[in-house]
Amino acid sequence: MRIGYYPGCSLLGSSREFNESVKAVCEAIGLELVEVPDWNCCGASSAHVLDHELSVALPAKILAQAEAAGLTEVLAPCAACYSRLIGAYSELEKNPDHKTRVSEIIEMPYTGAVKVVNVLEVLERFADVIQAKAVQPFARKVACYYGCLLVRPPKVVNFDRPEDPQVMDQLAAKVGATPIDWPFKTECCGAAFSVTRTDLVAKLCGKIVDSAVKLQAEALVVACPMCHSNLDMRRPETNAALGKDLQIPVLFLTQVIGLAMGIEPKKLGIQRHMVPVAFNAPTGAQA
C-alpha cells in the first residue's frame, strides 16, 4: 500500500523525531510513503490570519501536486499542516466553484481528488497489524494528549469525538499501554504563543502536565509537533510556573508504537527529546 506524504516544515525542523518515527513505523507496517513532489508551505500560523484566499491556495497547491503525482490520499502528520490541508479541502468541496479560482491562482488544476488524513486515522487502519507486531509491549500508564487541531472542527475533520477523543487511546492500548481517563486531552497548550508569550504557554502546559502526573501517567503521548515542543521543550518554564520538578517524558504516538515494535530507539529519534525518555519504575511496575 502507498499513500502521499506531506512532512511540512516542523517535521524537518523542530520535530525531526516525528518524521523519523512516522517513517519507521510505516515501513514496519508495510505502508509506502510517497512524498508530495515540490511541496510548499501549508500556510499555518500566518497565512490563514492574513489572507484567506492564500490560506486556501497554499494547501490546494500541495493537494494539486499530489493529484498530479497520481495520489489519492495525503498523510499530513503535523496537526497544523493537517488542519490547513483538510480545511482547504473541505472549503473547496463545499464551494465547488471556488475550485476554478484556486486553480487559476496555483496555475495547475485542482479537482479535489486527493483526500487528507492525519496520522491517527492512518494508524487506525493498521491497528491489527500494529497489535500483532507489538513484541515489546509499552506497558506503561500514558496520558494521550490530542491538542486542538486533530479532532476539530468536527464538521471539517469528521474524525473521532471532538471532546474526549478516543483513537489515540485505543492505539496506545493496542501496543500494551494503559491510557488514563483524564479531562485534559484537548485542552489548549498555548500552541504558537510558545515564542511570543512563553509565560502563557508555561501556565497552560503546567495544568496539562500536572494533571497527567497526578493521575499517575508515566508518559504523555502526542501526535502534533507543536504540542510536543510546548510540553517537552518548554518544560523548564512549565516547571518554574508550577514550582515543581516534573520529569514525565513526552512521546509521539509513533515513537510509542515503534518502541513496542522493537524498532531501535535511535531510529525513532528518542534521543532528541529535551525531557529525557526515562522511567523511574521498571516496565509494568504500576500494574
Place this chain on the structure above:
Amino acid sequence: MSRIGVFTCHCGENIAGTVDCPKVAELTRQIPGVVHSVDYKYMCSDPGQTLIKEAIKEHKLDGVVVAACSPRMHEPTFRKAAAEAGVNPYLCEMANLREHCSWVHEKNEATTQKAADLVRIMVEKVKHDTPLTPIKVPVTKTALVVGGGIAGIQTALDIANAGHQVVLVEKSPSIGGHMSQLSETFPTLDCSQCILTPRMVEAAQHPNIKLMTYSEVEKVDGFIGNFKVTVRKKAKKVDEKACTGCGLCVTKCPNKKIPDEFNEGLAFRPAIYVPFPQAVPNKPTIDTANCTYFKNGKCGVCSKVCPTGAIRYDQEDELITMDIGAIVMATGFKLMQTDKFPEYGYGKYKDVIDGMQFERLASASGPTAGVIKRPSDGKEPETVVFIACSGSRDRAKGVPYCSKICCMYTAKHTMLYKHKVHHGQAYVFYMDIRSAGKDYDEFVRRAIEEDEAKYIRGRVSRIYEEDGKLIVKGADTLMNGEPVEIKADMVVLATAVQSQDRSEDLAQTLHISYDKYGFFAEAHPKLRPVETNTAGIFLAGACQAPRDIPETVAQGSAAGAKVAALFSQDELTREPIVAVVNRQAPPLFSTCTGCFLCQTACPYQAIEQEEIKDRSGRVIKTVAKVNPGLCQGCGTCVAFCRTKAIDLAGFSNEQLFAELMTL
C-alpha cells in the same frame, strides 16, 4: 357565454408595489367571457367585498376571479362574499398575485405580464367551474385523546364535561406524565402532585372518560367525524378487574434492581411495579423485559402471593378498534440526555444530572425523600452549578430553538436547593434570562435577590472531575469574558426539550405534519395553533413545541373547546372536492370499464364496486363508484384512469386542460 368579473387587489403596496394593477385589470378585461374588471386597494376589506358583491348583482356575474393573495389565505373569504351575492362559492377562484408574483419578482413589465397570465389561467378555470354543494357527513361524538399528561388530562376533562365521550390513551402504566414527576412548580412553588393528583383521579372516575393506560395508537383510518382508530392495549399481565391494588406482589418481587423510570434512574423498582404511589390506575404492571419469569420461566412469586389470583402470565396484547370523531394529540416531550454533551463528560460523571433528575431529588416523594443528596456518594452538595441552555439554542451540537421552560425551572431549582441546603451556594450559567410571563420575572429576581443564586452570564466550556469535585470551567461574559472556574459538588444541566421518540412515526400513522425536530405542526402558527392540517386532529401541550404548564393547560382547554364545537353539530359540512365516476346513457352506462385498478390507487379505500342492473335485476355492468364520505379529493384515481371515467370536482380534466390552454 360566461359573465365573469375580475377583481384585482393592490393589497396596499404589497401587490401594487411591483405589479401594475390597473394594467392587469385592463389586460384581463379583454379576455373573452370577462365582462367586468376592476382594481382596488384592499379587496378583502369590507368595502372591497362590497365592491365584489355589488358588481355581481350589477353585471349579473356568474363567475368571479379575485386576483389577490394566496387562495390558502383568503379563498374562504371571497367564496363567502360571492355566495352572499348569489354566486355559487365554487365559481369564485383566486389568482395568487402576491405570494407567487409581487413578492417574489422585481417591479417590471414581465411581472405585470405574469400577473395577467395568472388571472387568465383562473378565468379559464372559472369558465369550467361547476356549482358545487358541500357534502354532509355524520359525526361520531367520541374523542380520542392521545397522551395522559397534564395536557391530555385537561383536554379529556374539558371534553367530558361538555357532555361528550372521551377515550384517553396513555402509553405508560399510569396517567400523570412529566408533571407528576415534578417537585414544585413555578412561579408559585406549589407542590406539583398536590395540584395534579385530584385531576388524575377526576379523569379516572369521570363517567364520560374511558381510560386506557399502557396502550398505544396503532392505526388511524377515516377522516374528521369518522375516524377508525385501532389501539394496542399492551398486556400488563395483571387482570385489572381481579387486582385490588394491595401491592403485595410489588413488595415480594425478588427482582428489585431495575432502574426506576419515574425517578429518572436515581432509584430502583421491582419487575412488577406501580410507577409511583399516586398512580392512576393504582394497579401493578409486569415489566416483561426485566421479569425473571418471562426471561427463564422460573420465579412466579407474584402469582403465588397474589391473594386474588390476578396475575396473568398468558395475557396477550389486545387490539381494540373504535369509532372516533376527533383526535387530540397530547404526547408531550422528552429531555435531551446528559450523555449528549461531550464537553460535560458524555454522561460519565454521576453528579452531572439533568433538570428532571433534580426534580426527583427535590421531591418529597423522590428517592431521597426530598433531601438533596448527590447521586455518586449521597453527600449533601454544598455548591451546585446549574447550566441553562444545555443543548438549546445551540446550532452546532444541539437544537437551535429555545426550550422555553429552562430559565424558569432553573430559577426554581436554585430556590428549592437554597430552601433545603441553607448554607449551599447555587451558580447559574446562562445565555439570557427569558422570563416572560405572569409573575415570572419577579420569580427569577427572587431567586437571585432573596435566595442568593449567583447568575453568571456565559457558557461552560468543560466539566471534569478532580479530587471528588466537579471542576466547572466557564466564562463570565459580563466581566470581559474572564474565565471562571467553580469547584462544584453537583451540576444540573437544563437540557433541551425535544419531541418524543418516534413522534414522526406517530405523525405518519395519523397523517399529520411535523417539523424537522419531530414536533407536530399546527395548521397556522398564529391563527390555528391547536389544529393540525388534518381536519379533526388537534394538538395540546409540548408535542407541538416546548411549553410550560400554564400554556399546556390553556392549549389543552383550547383543543377541548375545538372538539366540543365540532361535536356540537350532528353533521359536518365537507368540501365537495371529491372524485366522481361518470354515468352515461345506455348502453354505455359509464365509460368505466370496471378494471378496478383505481381501487388500489386510492389512499382512502373510497372506491367501491357498483352493479348496474336492468329492470329484471340482471347485472349489466359492474363499475367503480366513489364514496364521497371517504374521498378526500386527491385525484390520484383520476390521473390513473385510462378511460377518463373518473373526474375530480373542482379540479376537473376540463379545468386543468383549459388552464393549460391559456399558456
Place this chain on the structure above:
Amino acid sequence: MSEQFEPKITAFVCNWCTYAGADLTGTSRIKYQPNVRVLRVPCTGRIDFMLIMKAFERGADGVMISGCHPNDCHYTSGNYHARRRWMVFRDLMDFMGIDTERVTFSWVSAAEGAKWGALVNEVTDKIRALGPNTEQKQLVGLGVE
C-alpha cells in the same frame, strides 16, 4: 437574435406542500425569475402525464412538477403513486426521444420556501441555456398536411 431567449415554464404543484412552500417563498420575500406559471392541483397524484405533454404542446420550454416529500403527502400516498408513474413516464419519454432535461420533478415541502425559489431559478437558468424547445414546437408547427 439580439434579445435573450426567455423560456416559458409551466409548473404543476400540489396544494398542500409545494403551493404552500411557494407561498412561503413569497412571505419570505425571496426573489426568483418570473418565467414560471404555476397550476395548482390537490396532489401530485392528480397530475396526469398528458398534462405534461399538453404543456409542451402549448409551447412550454420547461415543465416543473412538485409535491410533498415521500411520507409527507397530505393524502398519505398520492405522491408515491405519482412517483411510480413518473419513473415509467420519464423512461418512456426518453425512449421516444423527448428531452427529459426539460421536465424537473421535485419534492418541495410547505417549509421549503427557499428551496422553491432556488429551484425555479435553477430550472429557469437551465432551460434558458438549453434554448427554446424547438423539437416539440416544430411538431405543432407541422400541423395537418
Place this chain on the structure above:
Amino acid sequence: MESLKQKAKELLEAGEIKAVLGYARGTSDTRRPHVAMSALEVDKLVADQACTTNLANLLMKHEIKHLGKLAVVASRPSTLRSLLQLTAEHQVADGAILALVPAEGGVKQLGTAQAFEEHLALVPQKKTEKDQALLDRLKAMPRAERFAFWQKEFSRCMKCYACRNSCPMCYCERCTMDCNRPQWVPVPSHAVGNQEYHLVRAMHLAGRCVECGECGRACPVGIPVHLLTFFAEDSVRAQFGQGGGASATIDNALSTFRPDDKETFIR
C-alpha cells in the same frame, strides 16, 4: 392437430363449453380466427406454426362475450398472459374460460388462472431477435436521433387505430382517444397528435402489456409500435419487479407503490 379437434369435440359434447375459439385456414397461407360451436365447425380448426394471432383480443368483443363459456386456443404464451391480466382486471372471471394449449403429442387443457401461471412458468418468453436488435439499437442512439427516428416512423401513422383494436388489453368501451371533453389528443394524424397517441397507448399499457406484439403486426404502415409497449413493460419490470400478465392476483404495478421505490431524478 387431431388431438385438438378431439379435445374440442369432447368438451362441446359434454356441454362443458359452448364454443371453441381457434384458428382456421384463411386465404392463401394465412390463418384466421375461427369460432367452432359444432363438430362440423371443429373440423375446420387448424393448429400449426402459422397460428400466431393472440385470440384473447377477441374475447373482449361483444359478439364473443355473449356466446357463453369458451375454450380458447392458446398457441402462444401471450394468450395465457392476456387471460391472466384480464382476470386481474375483472374482465374475465377466474375459471370462466378454458385454454387449450397445443403441446408435444397432444393438447393441454388449462382451466384456472393458477394453471395458466404454472404453465407460463415452464415456457420461456423472449423477444424476437429482430425486435431485440431494434430495441438495443434505439437505446444506444443519442436522444435527438431517437426522437428523429420515432418522428419519422410516426409521420406514416394515419391513426387508423389498428394497433389499439388488435390489442387484447385495449378493451375500454370508450378510449381516451375518443374523449373530447377535453380533447386530450387531437384527432387528425398530425405530428403532435401522433406522438401523443403513441405515448398514451404505451403509458396505458405499462404494467399491463402481455408482449404479444399484435399491435406491431397490425400496423398497416409497419411502424414498430409494439416496441413502445415492450419498452414500457421492461421499464416497469426493471423498476418494480412485476409486469403485465404475470398473475391474476398481484396488484398492478402502476396502481400500487412501495415507500422505498428508488429513483434518481426527483429533486
